[in-house]
Amino acid sequence: MISSSPPSLAIFCKVVDNYGDIGICWRLARQLQREHGVAVSLWVDDLASFRRICPAVAPESESQSIENVTVRHWRGQDDAYLPADVADIVIEFFACDIPPLYIAAMAQCTPRPVWLNLEGLTAEEWVEGCHRLPSMHPRLKLTKHFFFPGFTSQTGGLLREAGLEQERQAFLDQPGRKHAFLHDLGLPDAEIDALLVSLFCYPDAPVAEMFAAWQGGAGKLTCLVPEGVAAQAVAAFLGAEARAGAVATRGALTVRVLPFVPQPDYDRLLWACDLNFVRGEDSWVRAQWAGKPFVWHIYPQDEQLHYKKLRAFLERYAPDIDSVRDFMLHWNGAQADAADWPALWSALLTDRARIEVRGADWQARMLANGDLASNLLAFAASLR
Numbered sequence: 001m002i003s004s005s006p007p008s009l010a011i012f013c014k015v016v017d018n019y020g021d022i023g024i025c026w027r028l029a030r031q032l033q034r035e036h037g038v039a040v041s042l043w044v045d046d047l048a049s050f051r052r053i054c055p056a057v058a059p060e061s062e063s064q065s066i067e068n069v070t071v072r073h074w075r076g077q078d079d080a081y082l083p084a085d086v087a088d089i090v091i092e093f094f095a096c097d098i099p100p101l102y103i104a105a106m107a108q109c110t111p112r113p114v115w116l117n118l119e120g121l122t123a124e125e126w127v128e129g130c131h132r133l134p135s136m137h138p139r140l141k142l143t144k145h146f147f148f149p150g151f152t153s154q155t156g157g158l159l160r161e162a163g164l165e166q167e168r169q170a171f172l173d174q175p176g177r178k179h180a181f182l183h184d185l186g187l188p189d190a191e192i193d194a195l196l197v198s199l200f201c202y203p204d205a206p207v208a209e210m211f212a213a214w215q216g217g218a219g220k221l222t223c224l225v226p227e228g229v230a231a232q233a234v235a236a237f238l239g240a241e242a243r244a245g246a247v248a249t250r251g252a253l254t255v256r257v258l259p260f261v262p263q264p265d266y267d268r269l270l271w272a273c274d275l276n277f278v279r280g281e282d283s284w285v286r287a288q289w290a291g292k293p294f295v296w297h298i299y300p301q302d303e304q305l306h307y308k309k310l311r312a313f314l315e316r317y318a319p320d321i322d323s324v325r326d327f328m329l330h331w332n333g334a335q336a337d338a339a340d341w342p343a344l345w346s347a348l349l350t351d352r353a354r355i356e357v358r359g360a361d362w363q364a365r366m367l368a369n370g371d372l373a374s375n376l377l378a379f380a381a382s383l384r
Helices: 020-036 047-053 100-107 164-173 175-184 189-193 207-215 231-238 263-272 282-290 302-317 322-331 341-350 352-367 372-383
Strands: 008-013 039-044 063-066 069-073 089-093 114-118 134-136 143-147 195-199 221-226 247-250 253-258 275-279 294-297
Touching (some): 008 020, 020 039, 020 047, 020 069, 020 089, 020 282, 020 372, 047 069, 114 372, 143 372, 164 175, 164 263, 175 189, 175 263, 195 263, 207 221, 207 231, 207 253, 231 253, 275 282, 282 352, 294 322, 322 341
Parallel strands (some): 008 039, 008 089, 039 069, 089 114, 114 143, 195 221, 195 275, 221 253, 275 294
Antiparallel strands (some): 063 069
């Protein structure tokens, strides 16, 4: 008899991009538990990085329960496992190579667990043909399936928890909540009343050049930067170490360093700002759900393969908004011509209203594809 109770599920996560990998896995784990009642075990190799976005994490703990998710310290590839340790659904995030002895225990289970490789997000067309494809284990009677998030109905969709839009709208409909939130982060009214920009990027972003353009601009701008992000450029602007709480104003630009905040507060930061610079996958997806104009810094890859991914997304998201395409391509170093940052920034600001309309339309299109967690569970159920 097939059980109607929710399955157990294990996610294996290796923290490669500091916060993006664990950010995605933590959001997915919480949603699976909260909305679907799944018993989730989240195996993480770097609990210290995890703690930056989830302060409840105890880095020295082997096993702990956080928001009803069992968080386990994944110390290496050599630990032994029994079939009883294996979950009904096993997810390896981004082909992270789960322990061989865990795989051996999977092969001893009856029925076999559903084994999924949850891949990274890309807008490239080939994803539709690879989504849900099986891959047989070379020695064991196990089959792994590839599961791709994406931007069409032929993919797994985007990660989005139920109630997110209602929560965002309630925040935006009550201006006092925005002010209270930003005050708690240390911002005085003068900084809140300026154009608010959040900045999250990789070290090679042209931050110093952007600061110079903002500094010489006509309107006041407040840039909020998490501690440790663009540290060299931020420290040079501040004339001091870029620690949380540090702030300086030069010309029209104020730069303030924020502490890393838990994920729900990062969402509120995206909602509170007029424009968001984001990076990787997790903050990129949250910026799309925030509905504000955003600039994406893509994770760099060998042979500049990330440029192809960037252009594929721009072709879907903003094929007819030149300011968005030009700014993002230059921000990522994907254009051969020199960047005129004041001109690029002016064009982006001019198109703000149009970009916000596009963002709302984009959200509606993405909502039609369902959410990643629900789509993943439905596919797993079809395999079992």
